[in-house]
Amino acid sequence: MTTQVRPFRHTKIIATLGPATESKEMLTKLILAGVDIMRLNMAHATHQWVDDAMWFIREASNEVGRHVCVMMDVKGPEIRTGKVDAPIELEVGDLFEIHTEDTSPTGDIPAVTTNYPGLPADVDVGTVMLIDSGLIRMKVVAKDDQRIRLETLTPGTIGSKRHINLPGVFVNLPCLTAKDQDDLRAGVRAGIDYVALSFVRQASDIRELRAFLDSLGSSAKIIAKIEDQAGVRNMHEIIAETNAVMIARGDLGIEIDYHRLPLVQTELVAACRAAGKPVIVATHLLETMISAPMPTRAEISDVSNAVREQADAVMLSGETTVGQYPLEAVQVMKNVINSIEPSIDSDLNRGLQLVEPKHWMLLSAAKLAQNLGESAIVVFTRRARLAKTLAALRPRGVPIFAFAPTEDIFRQMLMLWGVEPFLMNFYDDPEETILQALQTLRDKNWIRPGRPVVVVTNVLARGKVVETLQLRTIE
CATH class of the missing domain: 3.20.20.60 (Phosphoenolpyruvate-binding domains)
Incomplete structure (x- = not known):
């Protein structure tokens, strides 16, 4: 079966x-x-x-x-207009005023306040302002330290607390x-x-x-x-x-x-x-x-x-x-x-900058897993760096099973392309850690028994830690 x-x-x-x-x-x-x-x-x-x-x-x-x-x-x-007692209807060519909250309007044209007192200083005459998520376009025709006078370019209705966008303007917020x-x-x-x-x-x-x-x-x-x-x-x-x-x-x-x-x-x-x-x-x-x-x-x-x-x-x-x-x-x-x-091409991410020797080993792991077909990569990481690099390589068709011993790293790896993370304690003996991880994958039906997996890990050899790329089989 x-x-x-x-x-x-x-x-x-x-x-x-x-x-x-x-x-x-x-x-x-x-x-x-x-x-x-x-x-x-x-x-x-x-x-x-x-x-x-x-x-x-x-x-x-x-x-x-x-x-x-x-x-x-x-x-x-964010920059918003203030409250208005009733919606303000504007037609093309109508003048409109925005003034700071501690300043009175001029009174000769419709006006609203703004929650950002630095707005008059950040815009110039000729600046185009967008109100209400861009639905209403206006151009600055005059200003002083507390007020901006605008000409309506597209008609619309201004209600309370509408969002103001200033395309191309660096706002000092x-x-x-x-x-x-x-x-x-x-x-x-x-x-x-x-x-x-x-x-x-x-x-x-x-x-x-x-x-x-x-x-x-x-x-x-x-x-x-x-x-x-x-x-x-x-x-x-x-x-x-x-x-x-x-x-x-x-x-x-x-x-x-x-x-x-x-x-x-x-x-x-x-x-x-x-x-x-x-x-x-x-x-x-x-x-x-x-x-x-x-x-x-x-x-x-x-x-x-x-x-x-x-x-x-x-x-x-x-x-x-x-x-x-x-x-x-x-x-x-x-x-x-x-x-x-x-349907996406299976080519690896050629634009990724690989600078450390371990990165090249991860590239080899990705290529090997893709060439094996119906395979996966198993990686053990304490800071998610190995999983991030593998994800960035984009080995399409290859699940990246990343094991971490801490909850924060485990959950943060859920954001990474192609990475399925697992929370697991690491043993002093690397071999025991590998066997536990492979059993987890088998028990949870993440990979079919008999299929090869590429394991990226380190081993202890004559008292020294050696980085290894291993080929294992799910029993």
Whole structure:
């Protein structure tokens, strides 16, 4: 009788928690459906909600025997209009004013406040401003230290607390707000695995967040969200500094010319792959499924493209927070991934910079496993470095089974392309560790008995630790 092995996919799925999915029952269903990472969006969340969500996630994971990692997405700096008593209707050519909260309007034209007192200093006459996620375009025609006068370029209605985008303008806002810091304290106490930092503009933003996490004693890894022109312009220095990147296409699609978005996505994915850093494609992947049980053909193509580019993960936002079909959205993701991945060329990642001798050994392991066919790579890692390099090599068709002795590293590896992590104590005798790992894979039906696996490990030879590449068979 042939043993049925577990299904395996390389591309990871991220689901955002919200009213539609925050109960323990729905979390259990999401985990069983195949979600690898849970995202906590802190734009409107409370600290009590974070505690409850983390408890439910960990409880559900323990009960079903499948663990997920948790990403906290902090709100970051943002510019918004203030409250209005009634919506303001604007036609093309109408004048409009934005003034700081401690200043009175001129009174001769419609006006709103802004939460950012430095806004007048950051813009120039001629600057184009986008309000309400880009729906309303306006041009600065005059300004002083407290007020901006704008001409309406596209008509629309301005309500309370609408988002303001300034394409191409470097805004002098802090990378971490007081709210972000409070949220991070709550997240670290609850045990988050990743922090996604919004509107990363330069590498120093990552360093500032890392210093803050270090001060809290957190081992959480950092995801840089690229969502404006400064982030795109400085992508290489940001990628070098961060642990992972999220292509946040919502704001990014407003901040840059919309027709350039696919090109920027491709460039960011390629840059991350060359640097060996995980990359997430996020926002609007299955937006229709917030209210419809099936995606559009364009959305299917969009997800397919992210998989073909070999992003590490694809992310669901509104689809699983307020959507009517969260589980169906996850299933659509899985179906597309499972259909597209086998069609991708099996060439390894030639752009990855290999600098250490061990990296070349990992390259050999990837080639060997691919050539064997129906094989896998087994790796033992204490800091996830070996697993990260193997994932970055992109050995399509080869599961990477990574064993780690600590919970934080075990969960963080859930983000990596093609990596299925396991939590296991390492023995003093490397051979005992290998045998225990192979038995785990056999008992859990991850690989068929009789098949060869490539094992990357070290052995003790005459008192010295020697790095080895071994070929073992699942008994």
